[in-house]
Amino acid sequence: MNKEELDFYIKCEDFTVSGESFKLYKDKDLDMLVTLPKPANENLGKYYESEDYISHTDSKRSVFEKLYHYIKKYSLNKKVKLISTLNKGSGSLLDIGAGTGDFLIQADLKYWKVKGVEPSVQAKELAKEKGILLESDTADLPSHEYDVITMWHVLEHVPDLTDQIKELKRLVKPGGYVVIAVPNFKSFDAEYYNSYWAAYDVPRHLWHFSKNSIKALFAKEDIYLEKTLPLIFDSFYVALLSEKYKNGTMNYIRAVWIGFISNFKAKQSKEYSSHIYILKNS
Structure with a gap:
């Protein structure tokens, strides 16, 4: 995608690590936004170097982190139930961006044959302590091997979107499923928080x-x-998170209210804060 072919949409700040500013441009043909300037692949890692990057740790230092992990535990069971409806109960599962391995542990308990990929060394070490060995990338994995491939809030991070989708095509079985979860920039909470919307999370x-x-x-x-x-x-x-970025503190009451309004409006618009997409390979 060339910058000249895109329309400026919004300017955002990296509130988590660097404090740098980035611009989002809209690709009208695909109805999506692109973060620019895009950091060079060799520099992307530095933007994840933060204790606040919660998906790469099991930390429970604050009320927010404890709440995150409580909801995460509930969501893991829901995710396993979801994939089990796709493939008659179990099968071969590949989780790309496996974090600290909790989803794979839960799937393994339900008799899935699991494999995971995670580039973060820190997250891989935590997964290893739990008995889950993760690959660093998919390059050496066999073709057409997996009944279900999942990417839970991972696709928005990959440097080359076209290559990643081609790789998913290589890995999934004919008739298999790809399950993708990503934020939705058309949601009410995205509109409400504007450049402070935490799910923009530039440049990650x-x-x-x-x-x-x-x-x-x-x-x-x-x-x-x-x-x-x-x-x-x-x-x-x-x-x-958006309240913290916008006002300097997590206003739990206002955040819950905005979250409620966003879900309420989405019942009509069908534009939730994040979606799970279930896609089937031909």
């Missing part, structure tokens, strides 16, 4: 998707959208 989030963009991007590889589901809790989590 390089891409910002809509339902239209997910459908179009995967259809290019003959992987077709079958169903879209809401992630109800994401609006509250994102609102809490």
